[in-house]
């Protein structure tokens with residue numbers, strides 16, 4: 388899946404990322420800490436890929452909407468009358484004001500400034516005070532729309548043309564996860580965390596369970612009956628860590644008696660454990676026998692990430708009389724685990740900010756880390772033909788430069 392498109396020059400500095408696991412190095416610290424790298428990621432990576440915005444059941448009915456700012460771009464997500472999810476730039480075509488905030492249900496959007504009206508397809512339906520304006524055609528002043536596609540029940544948006552098709556992006560992920568029928572699941576709740584980490588710290592943490600006995604020593608560490616894990620081949624921009632074990636992976640041992648019914652119709656590997664999917668660039672989707680949860684990352688800067696946890700269940704489980712009470716045990720486990728992961732990634736970034744930090748070496752227990760790093764380097768080089776920066780120049784105080792990143 389990963390292309391080794393190293394080049395001379397800047398790219399050569401990242402050559403160790405592409406080596407086999409036991410010879411590989413991590414990305415250089417500057418890739419996590421520097422503003423310049425972050426700016427380049429926005430332009431060359433996030434703007435050129437499909438980004439994940441949670442489960443479409445967040446807006447199940449026509450007129451349901453939510454707004455959120457992604458990479459500094461205010462976006463507006465809405466389900467139109469025809470049942471399609473649409474994404475618009477949340478900027479009025481008059482003088483730029485956000486046309487909606489928060490979430491809710493509406494028949495259309497009215498800009499709060501001068502009351503221009505837009506319908507659920509973003510068309511300008513009413514432009515107050517514009518009757519004398521010359522050569523003004525309302526049809527040309529609809530909200531700017533971004534291509535939006537739903538796959539496996541999840542919302543994907545591309546901000547730029549260069550992202551290609553969503554199906555090419557996802558590759559065989561929908562096929563490998565078909566047994567879960569994620570499109571039939573329903574988002575029960577979502578929780579946001581503001582975390583002082585680089586987004587790559589968090590997604591890398593999601594693709595290794597090496598840290599589980601240490602970081603989650605008193606919480607997730609013990610899984611009754613143990614488990615085996617492996618990482619099957621994937622095609623597309625995703626990786627998976629698959630675990631085989633009994634029962635659900637979404638409850639603490641002490642709470643397993645509260646387990647909800649299994650997802651109806653599970654078969655194959657899906658019926659026998661859990662899939663932890665890393666969907667590039669920045670999403671974890673964990674699929675176990677009774678539910679699916681995701682961790683969606685929204686980079687806020689090189690040192691800050693909005694981490695959103697979403698929990699989805701089958702409709703049949705949500706119809707159980709005591710669903711809310713039992714689902715609370717799932718959210719308890721997820722919040723504990725995500726909070727522990729948030730804390731450790733904050734500690735990691737603090738260490739990486741040191742001018743003495745160096746690229747690290749990897750264990751056989753974290754095979755997906757260099758694959759993630761190789762994807763990052765390949766993607767960044769794809770559009771620029773060379774990484775935009777020399778990492779030595781990116782973040783290090785000049786007088787300490789000689790102490791770190793020797794070349």
Ligand code: FES
Nearest residue numbers: 479481482498501
């Ligand atoms: S800025 Fe929206 S109506 Fe004026």
Ligand SMILES: [Fe+2]
Nearest residue numbers: 599602724728
């Ligand atoms: Fe963890």
